[in-house]
Amino acid sequence: MQIIRNRVMVNSIPRFGFKYLSDSTFLNEEHLQIQKAALDFAKEKMAPYSAEWDKKHHFPKDVLRELAAMGFSTIYVKQESGGVGLDRLTASVIFEALSYGDVTTTAYLTIQNMCAYMVDQFGNEEQKKTWIPRFGTFDAFASYCLTEPNSGSDSKNMKTFAKKDGNDYVINGSKCFISGGSVSDVYLLMCKTSEKDVSCILVEKGTPGLSFGKLEDKMGWNASPTAMVLFDNVRVPQSNLLGKEGNGFKMAMSALDGGRINIASCSLGGASFAFDLAKDYLHDRKQFGQPLAAFQGLQFKFADMATNLVTSRLIVRQAAQMIDNSHPDKTLYSAMAKRYATDSCFNVANEALQLHGGYGYLSEYQIERIVRDLRVHQILEGTNEIMKVIIARNLLK
Amino acid sequence: MKVLVAVKRVVDSGIKVRVKPDGIDLQGVKMTINPFCEIAVEEAVRLKEKKLIAEIVAVTIGPKQGAESLRHALALGADKAIHVTTEARIDQAVQPLDVANILAKLVERDNYNLVLMGKQSIDDDFNQTGQMLAGLLDWPQATFASNIQITDGIAQVIREIDGGLQTVKFKLPGVITCDLRLNQPRFASVPNIMKAKSKPLETIPLDKLGKLHNSIQITKTEAPAIRKGGAIVENVDVLLQKLRNEAKLF
Numbered sequence: 001m002q003i004i005r006n007r008v009m010v011n012s013i014p015r016f017g018f019k020y021l022s023d024s025t026f027l028n029e030e031h032l033q034i035q036k037a038a039l040d041f042a043k044e045k046m047a048p049y050s051a052e053w054d055k056k057h058h059f060p061k062d063v064l065r066e067l068a069a070m071g072f073s074t075i076y077v078k079q080e081s082g083g084v085g086l087d088r089l090t091a092s093v094i095f096e097a098l099s100y101g102d103v104t105t106t107a108y109l110t111i112q113n114m115c116a117y118m119v120d121q122f123g124n125e126e127q128k129k130t131w132i133p134r135f136g137t138f139d140a141f142a143s144y145c146l147t148e149p150n151s152g153s154d155s156k157n158m159k160t161f162a163k164k165d166g167n168d169y170v171i172n173g174s175k176c177f178i179s180g181g182s183v184s185d186v187y188l189l190m191c192k193t194s195e196k197d198v199s200c201i202l203v204e205k206g207t208p209g210l211s212f213g214k215l216e217d218k219m220g221w222n223a224s225p226t227a228m229v230l231f232d233n234v235r236v237p238q239s240n241l242l243g244k245e246g247n248g249f250k251m252a253m254s255a256l257d258g259g260r261i262n263i264a265s266c267s268l269g270g271a272s273f274a275f276d277l278a279k280d281y282l283h284d285r286k287q288f289g290q291p292l293a294a295f296q297g298l299q300f301k302f303a304d305m306a307t308n309l310v311t312s313r314l315i316v317r318q319a320a321q322m323i324d325n326s327h328p329d330k331t332l333y334s335a336m337a338k339r340y341a342t343d344s345c346f347n348v349a350n351e352a353l354q355l356h357g358g359y360g361y362l363s364e365y366q367i368e369r370i371v372r373d374l375r376v377h378q379i380l381e382g383t384n385e386i387m388k389v390i391i392a393r394n395l396l397k
Numbered sequence: 398m399k400v401l402v403a404v405k406r407v408v409d410s411g412i413k414v415r416v417k418p419d420g421i422d423l424q425g426v427k428m429t430i431n432p433f434c435e436i437a438v439e440e441a442v443r444l445k446e447k448k449l450i451a452e453i454v455a456v457t458i459g460p461k462q463g464a465e466s467l468r469h470a471l472a473l474g475a476d477k478a479i480h481v482t483t484e485a486r487i488d489q490a491v492q493p494l495d496v497a498n499i500l501a502k503l504v505e506r507d508n509y510n511l512v513l514m515g516k517q518s519i520d521d522d523f524n525q526t527g528q529m530l531a532g533l534l535d536w537p538q539a540t541f542a543s544n545i546q547i548t549d550g551i552a553q554v555i556r557e558i559d560g561g562l563q564t565v566k567f568k569l570p571g572v573i574t575c576d577l578r579l580n581q582p583r584f585a586s587v588p589n590i591m592k593a594k595s596k597p598l599e600t601i602p603l604d605k606l607g608k609l610h611n612s613i614q615i616t617k618t619e620a621p622a623i624r625k626g627g628a629i630v631e632n633v634d635v636l637l638q639k640l641r642n643e644a645k646l647f
Binding site: 041 | 472584585590591594
């Protein structure tokens with residue numbers, strides 16, 4: 001019998017052995033306390049609803065507000081600016097634990113954190129005062145606009161342009177694949193302000209000329225709205241510029257390492273969930289008179305899944321710590337961590353689906369949703385191919 | 398008004414327990430705050446939010462890892478913590494009467510108006526400490542609380558008993574032990590976890606407050622018998638036959 005947080009007495013067959021998130025290498029007591037808080041929240045407030053959110057394409061703004069109340073939306077924003085002031089390792093632990101409950105909303109939460117971080121790092125006092133408290137409660141939802149229909153990996157080649165006009169900028173162009181598109185209150189727009197200069201400008205929803213494409217129908221990440229963001233002579237005051245003109249790329253680079261750790265951490269949580277489901281299934285399902293766990297072929301597959309999951313976690317946490325310590329190799333390790341963890345974790349989920357046989361294909365068993373959600377982590381925040389470019393470049397310089 | 402909340406660090410309820418010849422194997426096992434103690438802390442925090450009490454002090458008895466449960470209580474909203482340190486096994490050698498005596502000393506030292514605790518701990522399930530403490534202090538008690546109201550120094554408690562619900566009323570100070578349906582503890586938010594680090598934590602070696610007498614000795618610890626499968630019977634006669642001959646019910 002188990003007494004679990006929502007007071008349901010569940011008669012389940014307890015198991016010995018490997019407990020997904022018991023690996024506490026790199027973690028001190030405070031990390032473990034915070035991990036427990038995040039995991040408890042994920043199991044009670046996210047996991048039971050994840051399937052429904054996916055099926056109904058429902059964006060759970062209320063749960064995101066509760067996550068904000070827990071302190072999870074401005075994790076590495078400085079305390080003086082109104083954030084929680086913790087480090088990237090803690091953020092990784094939090095996102096890993098939350099994505100055990102739901103990958104998609106956790107991934108959106110990482111975007112909010114990143115936008116808040118950028119305002120904190122590069123914004124002036126006015127901008128920090130205006131936005132950070134609102135980000136910290138999810139009173140304002142934020143989106144990050146970089147990718148365009150014709151510039152993904154080749155982001156420097158973007159065409160969206162902000163032209164100076166009096167005291168304003170007039171912006172024209174389009175961004176695509178924007179998480180939170182049409183729902184978010186503020187858009188951190190990376191655009192050209194001259195032929196070579198990329199700058200970051202804050203554009204609020206409701207500004208005339210700002211419109212959105214239809215909500216994209218995706219393979220996964222269904223609980224999070226994704227749409228094109230269109231700029232047709234959008235006029236904003238020049239005071240909406242974040243940081244200095246032309247510094248956009250440097251700003252983006254400084255946020256990228258952390259963003260990669262974040263998305264890798266989301267993969268870890270989702271894969272852990274699929275892994276646990278697979279473990280139970282191997283014990284429960286019997287064929288040819290034995291539980292599946294007795295077959296060596298499946299044992300080998302499961303052993304590889306566990307090894308890949310644990311090693312992914314180690315490199316993600318190490319890279320997070322390197323960012324926290326401003327280690328000179330942090331970009332190299334962040335790229336390695338993102339590439340390795342997102343690939344491994346997708347494979348863990350995919351193998352978990354295979355271990356479930358026909359049942360793995362049914363949405364009722366939840367595995368296929370994890371596979372669908374994790375697939376995009378190999379693509380966004382920099383494709384894994386670009387990660388290899390970065391890794392090689394760092395090694396061969 | 399000051400409240401003392403006693404918390405115990407126990408084996409996590411979700412894990413499978415391994416039995417060794419000298420008791421439960423605690424090596425590397427996940428430990429957490431006793432669920433009923435957590436409910437007691439939550440209730441104290443709610444009473445403080447209603448401005449019925451002014452200060453919450455959490456106390457635990459155990460080795461240095463026991464401080465984790467205190468920090469959890471502080472993160473939920475306790476103001477101060479007391480750690481009574483001992484290296485003895487808390488699931489075996491720290492027994493209800495000794496605990497009650499130690500808590501009684503703390504009550505006399507600090508003058509609390511109310512002691513809240515869980516109804517029992519999920520490792521030994523004694524369900525005695527609160528009752529013994531009330532006896533030692535000669536205070537009224539209400540156990541298995543599923544609702545607590547405090548007005549003008551009078552506590553009104555609804556108790557969950559076998560026959561249903563019983564409401565008792567008494568003048569504070571008193572001891573109340575908390576049951577499952579009293580409340581649902583909040584999540585410790587990150588800002589509160591960080592604030593908890595700077596709240597006062599007092600450490601007292603156990604022998605300054607009392608002694609562990611080990612008056613109860615554990616002679617044997619066994620795992621429960623493995624559950625055997627059931628069977629579907631064709632009719633009532635076969636059922637009665639099985640109940641008499643196999644289950645030996647009558």
